Amino acid sequence: MLLIDCPYCGPRDEIEFRYGGEAHIARPLAPDTLDDHAWSEFLFMRDNPKGVTAERWVHVHGCRRWFNVLRCTVSHRIMAVYRAGESRPAIEDRAP
Amino acid sequence: MRHSIFSLARNALSHHERWPRQWRSPSPKPAYDVVIIGAGGHGLATAYYLAKEHGISNVAVLEKGWLGGGNTGRNTTIVRSNYLWDESAAIYEKSLKLWEGLSRDLDYNVMLSQRGVLNLAHNLHDIREGRRRVYANQLCGIDAEWLSPAEVKAFCPILNTSPAIRYPVLGSTLQRRAGVARHDAVAWGYARAADARGVDVIENCEVTGFRIEQGRVMGVETTKGFIGARAVGCVAAGHSSVLAQMAGFRLPIQSHPLQALVSEPIKPILDCVVMSAAVHVYVSQSDKGELVIGAGIDAYNSYAQRGSFHVIESLMGALIELFPMFSRLKMMRSWGGIVDVCPDASPIIGATPVEGLYFNCGWGTGGFKAIPGSGWAFAYNLAKGEPHALNAPFSLDRFRTGALIDEHGAAAVSH
Numbered sequence: 001m002l003l004i005d006c007p008y009c010g011p012r013d014e015i016e017f018r019y020g021g022e023a024h025i026a027r028p029l030a031p032d033t034l035d036d037h038a039w040s041e042f043l044f045m046r047d048n049p050k051g052v053t054a055e056r057w058v059h060v061h062g063c064r065r066w067f068n069v070l071r072c073t074v075s076h077r078i079m080a081v082y083r084a085g086e087s088r089p090a091i092e093d094r095a096p
Numbered sequence: 097m098r099h100s101i102f103s104l105a106r107n108a109l110s111h112h113e114r115w116p117r118q119w120r121s122p123s124p125k126p127a128y129d130v131v132i133i134g135a136g137g138h139g140l141a142t143a144y145y146l147a148k149e150h151g152i153s154n155v156a157v158l159e160k161g162w163l164g165g166g167n168t169g170r171n172t173t174i175v176r177s178n179y180l181w182d183e184s185a186a187i188y189e190k191s192l193k194l195w196e197g198l199s200r201d202l203d204y205n206v207m208l209s210q211r212g213v214l215n216l217a218h219n220l221h222d223i224r225e226g227r228r229r230v231y232a233n234q235l236c237g238i239d240a241e242w243l244s245p246a247e248v249k250a251f252c253p254i255l256n257t258s259p260a261i262r263y264p265v266l267g268s269t270l271q272r273r274a275g276v277a278r279h280d281a282v283a284w285g286y287a288r289a290a291d292a293r294g295v296d297v298i299e300n301c302e303v304t305g306f307r308i309e310q311g312r313v314m315g316v317e318t319t320k321g322f323i324g325a326r327a328v329g330c331v332a333a334g335h336s337s338v339l340a341q342m343a344g345f346r347l348p349i350q351s352h353p354l355q356a357l358v359s360e361p362i363k364p365i366l367d368c369v370v371m372s373a374a375v376h377v378y379v380s381q382s383d384k385g386e387l388v389i390g391a392g393i394d395a396y397n398s399y400a401q402r403g404s405f406h407v408i409e410s411l412m413g414a415l416i417e418l419f420p421m422f423s424r425l426k427m428m429r430s431w432g433g434i435v436d437v438c439p440d441a442s443p444i445i446g447a448t449p450v451e452g453l454y455f456n457c458g459w460g461t462g463g464f465k466a467i468p469g470s471g472w473a474f475a476y477n478l479a480k481g482e483p484h485a486l487n488a489p490f491s492l493d494r495f496r497t498g499a500l501i502d503e504h505g506a507a508a509v510s511h
Binding site (some may be wrong): 001002014015018019021036037039040041043044045046047048049050053055071073074075076 | 335337338341346347348349350351395396397398399400404405406439495496497498
């Protein structure tokens with residue numbers, strides 16, 4: 001089980017959280033101008049990287065707030081936790 | 097050498113020390129007609145049907161690890177075709193029909209055991225969805241029945257059908273032709289049969305990149321050097337996104353761990369497969385006597401082939417509610433595979449933005465049952481350059497057109 005450091009509540013067990021998938025996918029500003037390909041990219045296509053990924057979690061059994069996590073999908077190590085709206089922090093160690 | 101009672105007897109006399117190797121370990125040739133990435137069930141089946149159905153035997157199957165070491169060797173071996181939508185029912189039923197003749201076709205015992213699969217209903221919605229799926233299956237010519245709680249109890253007497261439990265069993269669908277098969281034997285059987293038809297199965301050969309010229313794939317870069325190919329088929333399950341990234345496009349796939357576990361072996365007690373989407377567990381008993389148990393994916397993306405313990409705790413809770421008699425069984429080992437989950441829980445089989453490069457992926461948590469049908473259809477697609485009617489609906493392009501095949505929940509178990 002992951003130990004996730006909620007930026008509002010501190011470290012808690014994974015079972016208090018729900019997963020929200022890839023972070024930083026911004027809703028298109030002018031949706032009516034999008035063609036099918038662009039909609040497909042926004043709705044369905046994902047990076048799904050093997051390595052460090054930025055992902056959303058919500059502390060559903062705690063403060064109920066959304067935040068972002070940088071985590072390695074091979075080692076499951078959590079490298080950074082930051083609030084929604086903040087940009088992805090640069091991390092030195094990108095290896096698993 | 098053909099397998100028979102005589103070959104078995106002859107080799108018994110020599111203490112089984114003189115069985116020939118089941119397949120060669122060739123070095124890669126400079127180029128092939130078709131290169132398939134991934135020597136799991138789907139990849140090997142594709143190679144076999146390319147050789148058998150289309151006469152294309154100048155084929156290499158590249159595997160970064162060992163044959164059948166991915167999800168083919170890590171699943172709960174359930175085989176069924178009771179999917180809701182016509183497109184899914186067609187390809188899974190094709191697969192089940194191939195399963196039914198597979199041991200004879202491959203001259204290899206895949207130990208298909210059509211012991212019947214129950215999909216339990218625990219609430220009014222489950223009942224409606226279950227009955228709807230039964231009718232849909234029957235319209236597609238697939239055997240399906242609806243059982244009342246009393247009939248469920250008669251079919252599987254050790255199941256707890258008491259109305260007093262938290263999620264009582266209110267009925268079940270039953271597919272009698274469904275069951276289980278031997279996971280390793282499927283990979284080995286296809287490998288042996290493909291090898292006999294001239295296919296090169298190359299293990300310990302990881303693909304590190306694609307050579308793409310003017311939008312067309314020319315071959316693959318591997319840890320054993322460049323291998324040319326007129327067509328490349330990627331059948332890499334959880335690592336499909338990684339390969340797609342090498343080729344310069346993205347897939348609508350998320351890779352998740354899916355865990356399963358087995359108990360200590362016990363005497364025969366459970367003679368069917370029981371699945372429940374609502375309390376979420378599925379269980380059968382292997383020929384060795386172990387209970388083979390699985391459930392849902394871990395929530396987060398991962399390539400680690402392991403998951404969190406609370407997922408196992410949850411599926412054990414579901415198991416004990418349905419089968420109180422299993423409460424003191426010891427669990428022997430657990431494992432995880434990386435499954436490639438699509439937004440609509442249906443696979444992607446066919447062309448990609450790169451000419452000559454085809455993907456067969458997105459089978460998610462339910463790929464094992466589809467191995468023969470998937471390989472059969474994908475081989476057609478690779479040989480003809482255009483999809484068969486069976487796999488045409490499962491194009492990557494459906495995520496642009498919106499013609500999704502939404503099997504989430506409809507597929508009889510939550511994917």
